[in-house]
Amino acid sequence: MGDMPILRINALTKTFDDFTALHAIDLNVHDGEFLAIVGPSGCGKTTLIRLMVGMEEPSDGAIWLRDQRIDEVPANKRPTCMVFQSLALFPHRTVGQNIEFPLKLRKVPAAERKARALELLALLRLPEDYYGKRIDQCSGGERQRVALARALAFDPEILFFDEPLSALDYRLRKTLEKELRELHLRTGKTFVYITHSLEEAMVMSDRIAIMRAGRFEQIAPGAEIYARPSSTFVAEFMGEVNLFDVSANAGDLTLSGRAAGQFSGQQGTLMIRPESLRILAPEEAAEVAVSGTVTAEYLLGSRIQYAITTAGDKSVTVEVLRENGIDGGPGTPVRIGCGASACHLIAEA
Amino acid sequence: MRGRERRLGLLYSLPVSAFLALSFLAPILLVAAFSVMPPKVFSLANMPDFSAYGEFLTQGYWRSVAWSLGMALAATLILFVLCWPLAFAMAKVFRGFTLVLTIGVVMTLFVSENIRLFGWVLTLMKGGLIEGYIRHWTGVGYDGLLYNVPIIIFGLVYVYLPFMLFPLAQGISMVPDDARQAAYDLGATRWQILREIELPLASPGIVVGSLLCFVLSAGAIAESKLLGGQAVIVIADEVETAFTYGQNWPLGAALAMVLIAIVGGIAIWGIAKADLDAMIGRRR
Numbered sequence: 194m195g196d197m198p199i200l201r202i203n204a205l206t207k208t209f210d211d212f213t214a215l216h217a218i219d220l221n222v223h224d225g226e227f228l229a230i231v232g233p234s235g236c237g238k239t240t241l242i243r244l245m246v247g248m249e250e251p252s253d254g255a256i257w258l259r260d261q262r263i264d265e266v267p268a269n270k271r272p273t274c275m276v277f278q279s280l281a282l283f284p285h286r287t288v289g290q291n292i293e294f295p296l297k298l299r300k301v302p303a304a305e306r307k308a309r310a311l312e313l314l315a316l317l318r319l320p321e322d323y324y325g326k327r328i329d330q331c332s333g334g335e336r337q338r339v340a341l342a343r344a345l346a347f348d349p350e351i352l353f354f355d356e357p358l359s360a361l362d363y364r365l366r367k368t369l370e371k372e373l374r375e376l377h378l379r380t381g382k383t384f385v386y387i388t389h390s391l392e393e394a395m396v397m398s399d400r401i402a403i404m405r406a407g408r409f410e411q412i413a414p415g416a417e418i419y420a421r422p423s424s425t426f427v428a429e430f431m432g433e434v435n436l437f438d439v440s441a442n443a444g445d446l447t448l449s450g451r452a453a454g455q456f457s458g459q460q461g462t463l464m465i466r467p468e469s470l471r472i473l474a475p476e477e478a479a480e481v482a483v484s485g486t487v488t489a490e491y492l493l494g495s496r497i498q499y500a501i502t503t504a505g506d507k508s509v510t511v512e513v514l515r516e517n518g519i520d521g522g523p524g525t526p527v528r529i530g531c532g533a534s535a536c537h538l539i540a541e542a
Numbered sequence: 543m544r545g546r547e548r549r550l551g552l553l554y555s556l557p558v559s560a561f562l563a564l565s566f567l568a569p570i571l572l573v574a575a576f577s578v579m580p581p582k583v584f585s586l587a588n589m590p591d592f593s594a595y596g597e598f599l600t601q602g603y604w605r606s607v608a609w610s611l612g613m614a615l616a617a618t619l620i621l622f623v624l625c626w627p628l629a630f631a632m633a634k635v636f637r638g639f640t641l642v643l644t645i646g647v648v649m650t651l652f653v654s655e656n657i658r659l660f661g662w663v664l665t666l667m668k669g670g671l672i673e674g675y676i677r678h679w680t681g682v683g684y685d686g687l688l689y690n691v692p693i694i695i696f697g698l699v700y701v702y703l704p705f706m707l708f709p710l711a712q713g714i715s716m717v718p719d720d721a722r723q724a725a726y727d728l729g730a731t732r733w734q735i736l737r738e739i740e741l742p743l744a745s746p747g748i749v750v751g752s753l754l755c756f757v758l759s760a761g762a763i764a765e766s767k768l769l770g771g772q773a774v775i776v777i778a779d780e781v782e783t784a785f786t787y788g789q790n791w792p793l794g795a796a797l798a799m800v801l802i803a804i805v806g807g808i809a810i811w812g813i814a815k816a817d818l819d820a821m822i823g824r825r826r
Contacts, residue, residue, distance in 0.1 A: 246727055269731060279720045281723065281724035283724075285743060
C-alpha cells in the first residue's frame with residue numbers, strides 16, 4: 194500500500210432539496226489500500242460511493258483521482274468500477290459475455306477479450322467451462338465472483354463495492370470476505386468497500402472510516418478504532434462496550450494506581466470493552482474495579498457474558514472464558530476489574 | 543389431493559374452454575371449409591375446389607396483402623419508435639403522472655374507433671378544421687391531407703398506440719435500474735445501454751406490443767376506408783367486398799385464410815424466434 198493518495202475528496206457536500214446527506218467531508222484513499230466505509234443506515238455512505246463512481250453529482254467540493262479532478266467526469270469515462278449490492282449482472286448474457294462486456298465497449302478484439310475473461314475466471318477460482326454458463330445457472334457465490342471478474346476486466350484504478358455481500362447467508366459471506374481480502378492482496382488494486390457490517394470491515398480492510406450523519410467520525414486501522422475510538426458513537430458502533438462518565442460516576446468505579454493518575458479528575462467517558470474486564474477474587478486488587486450483582490448470563494460458545502448491575506444502577510457487560518466464569522447465577526454479588534491499559538478515555542465535548 | 547385439484551381445475555375451465563372453442567375455432571374452421579368450395583356457392587355441401595386460392599394469385603389480390611402487411615409493418619415500427627421514450631418515462635421516470643397518462647390513453651378507447659377516425663377526417667379534409675381555418679385566415683387553401691398512404695399509416699399509429707405503449711412500458715419496467723447503472727459504470731454510452739441492456743431485457747414487452755400492433759394493423763380496414771379513401775385497397779377490404787358485394791364467399795374465405803395464415807405464421811415465428819425467456823435470462 195502506497196502512502197500517496199490515489200483518491201482525494203475535498204470538502205465534498207451533497208444536498209437533496211433541504212436535506213444534507215454529506216457535510217463537506219474530506220477523505221484520502223491510499224494507492225493499493227483496502228478502505229472500508231462503515232456506518233449505520235442513512236449515514237450517507239451510499240451517497241458517498243455514488244459520488245465517487247460518478248452516479249451523483251456533488252453539490253460542492255471536489256474529487257481528485259491522482260492529479261485529475263473527476264467529479265465532473267461522467268461515470269462511463271472514469272477509470273473506476275463498482276460492484277453493486279445486487280451485483281447487477283446481465284441476466285441475458287453468459288458468464289463470459291458479462292466479463293467481456295467492458296472490454297467489448299472498449300473495442301478489444303474478440304480473441305483478446307476471451308483470453309482476459311478466462312484469465313479472470315482462473316483468478317476468481319471459477320472453472321473454465323463457466324465461460325459459457327448462463328447467469329441463472331450460477332450460485333450466489335459464483336455470481337459474486339463473476340461480478341468481481343467483470344469489474345476487474347478493464348483493469349480499473351479503483352474498485353468500489355456497495356455492500357455486495359449483504360444478501361448472502363452467513364457462511365458464504367464469511368468465505369467471500371476472506372476471498373475478497375485475498376483477491377485484494379493478489380491484485381494490489383485499491384478497494385473502497387461500503388458496508389454496515391463492522392465485522393466485514395474488520396476482516397477485510399486496512400483502514401476503516403466510520404460515518405455518522407454525513408460526516409466521518411474516525412478514519413484509522415480497525416484495531417486502532419476498536420481500542421481507541423474517538424467518540425462514544427464509534428465506541429458503541431465498534432461492538433459492545435462499557436462507558437463510564439469518570440467525572441460524574443466515581444461512586445461506581447474504584448480507580449487506583451496508574452488508573453487514578455490517568456483518569457481521576459478528567460472530563461470525559463472511560464471506555465472498557467467487555468472482554469477486557471475480568472472477575473476479581475474477593476481480595477484481588479485491580480487498577481480499575483467495580484462492584485455489582487449479576488443480573489443475567491449468556492453463553493457464547495467458549496465464552497460467557499454476564500450482565501452486572503452496579504450499586505449506582507449502571508449495567509456493565511463482562512465477557513470471559515467459560516472456565517473463568519463465576520460460580521452461581523443471577524443474584525450473585527461480584528467484583529470485576531481490569532488494568533489501566535485496557536481503558537480508553539474519550540474526551541468528548 | 544393434487545390430482546383432485548387438477549380434475550376440479552379442468553372441470554371449472556370446461557365452460558370457458560368450450561366457449562373459446564366455439565367462438566374462436568369454429569368460425570375459423572368454417573371459413574377454412576368455405577375457402578375450398580367452388581366460386582359463389584353458399585353451402586358446404588360441394589366438392590372441395592381450390593379455385594379461390596388460384597384467384598388470389600391470378601387476380602392480383604396479393605397486392606392488397608402486400609399493402610396491408612407493409613403498412614402494418616410501417617405503423618408498428620413508427621409506434622415502437624414513438625412509444626419507447628414515453629413508455630420509458632412511464633416505467634422509470636414519471637411517478638403519479640403515469641396513472642394520469644394511463645387513464646388518458648385508456649379513455650381514448652372508450653370512444654368508437656370509427657368516431658375517432660371521423661374526427662380526423664373532419665380535421666384533415668379540404669374545408670375541414672385545419673385547411674378551413676388556414677384558408678379563412680390566409681386566403682390560401684390546399685387539397686386536404688386525406689386519401690393517401692401516409693395518412694392511413696397515421697391512422698393505424700393513432701388507433702393502435704395503446705397496444706404498443708402499455709406492453710412496452712411493462713417490458714421496460716422489467717429492466718433493473720442496477721443493470722443500466724452497471725453498464726454505464728462499466729463504460730457504456732446511452733446508446734450502448736439501450737442496445738445492449740434495455741432492448742434485450744425489455745424484449746418481452748417489445749415482442750408483445752409489436753405483435754399486437756402488427757396483427758391488428760394487418761387486419762385493419764377503417765383507416766384505409768375513412769382516412770385513405772381507398773387510395774390503396776387493403777386485404778381486409780377485399781375480404782369484406784368478396785363476402786358482401788361480390789357474393790363470393792369462397793373467395794372471401796380464401797382471402798381471409800391467406801391473411802390468417804400469414805399473420806398467424808409471422809406471430810408464431812416471432813414468438814418462437816424471440817425466445818423471450820432466453821432473452822431475459824430465465825431459460826432453464
